[in-house]
Amino acid sequence: MSGLQLLWFILIAVLFSGFFFLEGFDFGVGMAVQSLTHNENEKDQIVATIGPVWDGNEVWLITAGGALFASYPFWYATLFSGYYLILLMILTGLIIRGVSFEFRKNVPAKQKQFWNWTLSIGSLIVPFFFGVMFISMIKGMPIDAHGDMSATFGDYINLFSLVGGIAVVLLSYLHGLNYIALKTTGPIRNRAKNYAKFLYGVLYLGLVAFAVLMYFNTDFFELHFATTLGLLILIVVLTIVANIAVMKDAEITTFVASGATFVALVALIFTGMFPRVMISSINSKYDLLITNSSSSPYTLKIMSYVAITFLPLVLAYFAWTYYIFRRRVKHAPVMETK
Amino acid sequence: MSIVELGRFQFAMTTIYHYFFVPFSIGTGLVVAIMETMYVITKKDKYLKMTKFWGNIFLLSFAVGVVTGIIQEFQFGMNWSAYSRFVGDIFGAPLAVEALLAFFMESTFLGLWIFTWKMVSPKLHVTFMWIVTLASSLSALWILAANSFMQHPVGYTIKDGHAVMTSFSALLKNPQLWYEFGHVIAAAVVTGGIIITGLSAFQLLKKKIENPDFYKQSLHIGLLVALFGSIAVLTAGDLQMKELVKEQPMKFAATEGLYKNSGDPASWTLVAWANENGHKRVWGVEVPYVLSILAYDEPSGSVKGMNAINKQLVKEYGNRNYYPPVNTLFWSFRIMAGFGTLMLLVSLLGLFFTRKKNQLLYRQKWMLWILGLCTFTPFLANTTGWLVTELGRYPWTVYGLFTIKQSISPNVSVASLLISNIVYFLLFTGIGVTMISLVVRELRKGPDYEEKLDEQEKRAARIDPFDKEAFE
Numbered sequence: 001m002s003g004l005q006l007l008w009f010i011l012i013a014v015l016f017s018g019f020f021f022l023e024g025f026d027f028g029v030g031m032a033v034q035s036l037t038h039n040e041n042e043k044d045q046i047v048a049t050i051g052p053v054w055d056g057n058e059v060w061l062i063t064a065g066g067a068l069f070a071s072y073p074f075w076y077a078t079l080f081s082g083y084y085l086i087l088l089m090i091l092t093g094l095i096i097r098g099v100s101f102e103f104r105k106n107v108p109a110k111q112k113q114f115w116n117w118t119l120s121i122g123s124l125i126v127p128f129f130f131g132v133m134f135i136s137m138i139k140g141m142p143i144d145a146h147g148d149m150s151a152t153f154g155d156y157i158n159l160f161s162l163v164g165g166i167a168v169v170l171l172s173y174l175h176g177l178n179y180i181a182l183k184t185t186g187p188i189r190n191r192a193k194n195y196a197k198f199l200y201g202v203l204y205l206g207l208v209a210f211a212v213l214m215y216f217n218t219d220f221f222e223l224h225f226a227t228t229l230g231l232l233i234l235i236v237v238l239t240i241v242a243n244i245a246v247m248k249d250a251e252i253t254t255f256v257a258s259g260a261t262f263v264a265l266v267a268l269i270f271t272g273m274f275p276r277v278m279i280s281s282i283n284s285k286y287d288l289l290i291t292n293s294s295s296s297p298y299t300l301k302i303m304s305y306v307a308i309t310f311l312p313l314v315l316a317y318f319a320w321t322y323y324i325f326r327r328r329v330k331h332a333p334v335m336e337t338k
Numbered sequence: 339m340s341i342v343e344l345g346r347f348q349f350a351m352t353t354i355y356h357y358f359f360v361p362f363s364i365g366t367g368l369v370v371a372i373m374e375t376m377y378v379i380t381k382k383d384k385y386l387k388m389t390k391f392w393g394n395i396f397l398l399s400f401a402v403g404v405v406t407g408i409i410q411e412f413q414f415g416m417n418w419s420a421y422s423r424f425v426g427d428i429f430g431a432p433l434a435v436e437a438l439l440a441f442f443m444e445s446t447f448l449g450l451w452i453f454t455w456k457m458v459s460p461k462l463h464v465t466f467m468w469i470v471t472l473a474s475s476l477s478a479l480w481i482l483a484a485n486s487f488m489q490h491p492v493g494y495t496i497k498d499g500h501a502v503m504t505s506f507s508a509l510l511k512n513p514q515l516w517y518e519f520g521h522v523i524a525a526a527v528v529t530g531g532i533i534i535t536g537l538s539a540f541q542l543l544k545k546k547i548e549n550p551d552f553y554k555q556s557l558h559i560g561l562l563v564a565l566f567g568s569i570a571v572l573t574a575g576d577l578q579m580k581e582l583v584k585e586q587p588m589k590f591a592a593t594e595g596l597y598k599n600s601g602d603p604a605s606w607t608l609v610a611w612a613n614e615n616g617h618k619r620v621w622g623v624e625v626p627y628v629l630s631i632l633a634y635d636e637p638s639g640s641v642k643g644m645n646a647i648n649k650q651l652v653k654e655y656g657n658r659n660y661y662p663p664v665n666t667l668f669w670s671f672r673i674m675a676g677f678g679t680l681m682l683l684v685s686l687l688g689l690f691f692t693r694k695k696n697q698l699l700y701r702q703k704w705m706l707w708i709l710g711l712c713t714f715t716p717f718l719a720n721t722t723g724w725l726v727t728e729l730g731r732y733p734w735t736v737y738g739l740f741t742i743k744q745s746i747s748p749n750v751s752v753a754s755l756l757i758s759n760i761v762y763f764l765l766f767t768g769i770g771v772t773m774i775s776l777v778v779r780e781l782r783k784g785p786d787y788e789e790k791l792d793e794q795e796k797r798a799a800r801i802d803p804f805d806k807e808a809f810e
Contacts, residue, residue, distance in 0.1 A: 073426020
C-alpha cells in the first residue's frame with residue numbers, strides 16, 4: 001500500500017465526513033420543516049437558516065463521489081452499480097429536496113405545502129438510504145471475482161442496515177435541531193431544544209442496538225478491536241456531551257458534538273473496513289482492497305496536488321460564508337389579517 | 339429491451355434534460371451579471387429591477403440544473419460500471435476537479451449572491467455573480483475535458499486492460515477540448531441572450547403591459563449578448579468541424595450523409611434521406627463546392643464517404659458495424675446549424691430594427707412573434723448539437739478504445755434500469771411542468787411586483803430574510 005493510496009482512503013473519509021457534518025443539519029432542518037413548525041412563518045424561518053449554504057454543503061457529496069471515481073475507480077464502479085436502487089432512492093430524495101427550496105419560494109400559496117412536503121420527505125429519504133448503504137456495506141455484500149455485486153433484497157435491507165438507516169436519520173434530525181437552536185430566535189428555538197432533549201434518550205437505545213448488531217454482523221471487533229471499541233465509545237461520549245450541552249443551553253457545544261458524531265461514525269466505518277474498501281460476503285478473496293482498487297500512482301499524485309491546492313481555498317470561503325451568515329434568523333410572528 | 343438499450347436511453351434522456359438547463363443558467367447568469375454591473379456603474383434602478391427579475395428566472399433554471407446534474411455523476415457508476423473501471427483512472431480526475439474547483443465556488447457564491455442584497459456593498463455583490471459565472475464556465479471546462487477524452491483520447495496508455503493516465507496536461511491540451519469549450523460556452527451565451535430577448539418579446543406582445551420600457555431594454559441587452567454569442571458559436575463550430583474531418587471522419591461523413599466518396603471539389607448536401615440498412619442515399623439536393631470550402635477552406639478537396647471509412651475502420655479495429663444513425667446525425671446537424679444561423683440573423687436584424695432612430699420592431703407584431711418563438715430555438719440547437727457529438731461517436735464510448743456494449747454494468751438488471759428510467763421520466767415531467775409554470779408566473783407578476791406589495795405582505799413574503807431588521 002502506497003502513501004498516496006492511504007492518503008486518498010483518508011481523503012474519501014474526510015469528504016464523506018464533511019458531507020454528513022454539513023449536509024446532515026440541512027437534512028435535519030428539511031425534516032423539521034414539516035415536523036417541528038407550527039406555522040408557515042416558522043417554516044420560512046428555519047429554511048432561511050440553511051438557504052444560503054445547503055447547496056454548497058451538498059457539493060461535499062458530489063466531490064466525494066468525484067474523488068471516489070478518480071482515486072478508487074474500482075470501488076466507485078462496484079459500489080454504485082451494486083447499490084443501484086438504493087442510489088436511485090437517494091437521487092430521488094436529493095432531486096425533490098433540491099428543487100423544493102426554489103419552488104416553494106415561487107409557487108402560489110396553495111401549492112407551497114406540496115413543496116414543503118417534498119423538502120421534508122427528500123431530506124428523510126437521503127440520510128436513511130445512505131445509512132442503509134454504508135451499514136449493509138460493512139456487513140459484506142455478494143461481490144464476485146470480477147468485482148460485480150449481485151445482491152438480493154435481504155442483502156440491502158436487514159435489521160442491521162435498517163437500524164443503521166434509522167440511526168443516520170436520527171443523527172441528522174438531531175443535528176438539524178441543534179442547528180435550528182443555534183440559528184434562530186423565538187419559540188422554535190426552544191422547541192428544537194425540547195425535541196432534542198427527548199430524542200437523545202431514543203438515540204442511546206439506538207446506539208446500544210447498533211453496537212450489538214455491529215458485533216454480530218461485522219468482523220470489525222476481530223480485525224480492529226481497539227479502534228472499533230474506541231470509536232464506539234467516542235460516539236457515546238459525544239452523544240452524552242451533546243445531551244448535557246442541550247440541557248445547559250450550550251448551543252454551540254451541542255451542535256459541534258452532534259456534527260462530530262458523524263465524523264466519528266464515518267471514521268468507525270472506514271477504520272473497520274481497512275485495508276478493504278468493499279467486503280465480499282461470498283469469499284474474502286473477492287474483497288476490494290485499497291491496494292487493488294485505486295487509480296495509478298500518477299493519477300493519485302495529480303489529484304493530491306489538486307486537493308492540496310484547492311481544498312484549503314474551499315474551506316476558507318466556506319468559513320467566510322458561515323461568518324457572513326453568522327446571525328440568527330429572527331422569528332416573524334403570525335400577523336392578524338385585516 | 340436489453341440493458342445496453344435501456345442504459346443508452348437513460349443516458350440520452352438524463353443528459354438532454356440536464357442540458358436544457360445548463361446553457362440556460364450559464365447564459366442567463368451572464369446576462370444577469372451584465373445587468374447588475376450596469377446597475378453598479380450607472381446606479382439606475384431599472385438595472386437593479388432587471389437583475390432581480392431575470393435573476394429569479396436564472397435561479398429557477400439553476401436549481402433544476404443542479405439536481406439533474408447529480409444524476410450524471412452517479413450514472414457512470416450505476417449504469418456504466420465497466421466503463422468506469424476501464425477509464426476511471428483518467429475520467430474521474432476532471433470530474434473530481436470540477437466538483438472541487440467549480441461546484442463549490444458556484445454554489446457558495448450563489449448562496450451569497452441570493453442572500454446578501456442588503457448586507458454587502460453593491461460592488462461586492464456583483465462580484466459574487468461574476469464568480470458564479472466564472473465557476474459555471476470552469477465546470478463546463480472540466481466536464482468537457484472528460485468528454486474530449488472520450489472523443490479523442492490523449493495522454494494515456496493501456497495497462498492490464500485499463501486506460502491509465504500518463505499526462506494530465508495532455509488532457510487539457512487536447513485540441514478537441516478547446517473546440518468543444520468554445521462551442522459550448524458561446525452556445526450558452528446565445529441561449530441566455532435569446533431567452534431574455536424572446537421572453538421580453540412575449541411580454542411586449544401582451545395587450546396590457548405596465549412597464550414596456552423594462553422589456554424593451556431587456557430585449558435590447560438580450561439581442562446584443564445573442565449577437566456576440568452567435569458570431570462566436572459559428573466560428574467555434576466551423577473550427578470544430580474542420581478538426582472533425584481529420585479526427586472522426588465517420589462522424590463527419592454521417593452528418594453530411596455521405597456514403598460514397600465525394601468528388602473533388604465536394605458538393606454539400608442541403609437536404610437528404612438515407613437508407614441506413616442499405617448504406618445508401620435515397621435522395622438529396624446538393625450544392626457544388628460548398629463541402630470543400632466547409633472542410634478545407636478552399637473550393638477543392640474531396641471528402642471520404644462512410645463506406646470507405648467503414649472498410650478502413652474494420653481493418654483497424656476489427657469486424658463490427660461502424661455506421662452511426664445517419665439520418666439522425668444528418669438532420670440533427672442541420673437543425674443545429676440552421677437554428678444557429680437563424681439566431682445570428684435574428685439578433686442582427688433585431689438590433690437593426692430597434693435602433694434609436696427607427697424602432698420598427700416594437701410596432702410590428704409579427705417581428706415580436708418571431709423573437710418570441712426564437713426562445714425555443716437554442717434548446718433545439720443545443721440538444722441536436724450534442725446528439726451529433728455523442729451519437730456520432732458510435733460504436734465507441736472512448737473513441738477507438740472501448741465500445742458502448744463493453745461499457746454497460748454487467749450486474750444491473752433490465753428491471754432496475756426500467757424502474758430508474760420511469761422514475762427519472764416522472765420526476766423530469768413534474769419538475770419541467772412546475773418550472774415552466776413558474777417562469778410564466780414570474781412573467782405575469784412582472785418586474786414591479788415587489789413594489790406593489792404593502793409592508794405587511796412584504797414581511798409575509800420574506801423577500802430578504804437576512805435583512806438587517808431580521809436580526810435581534
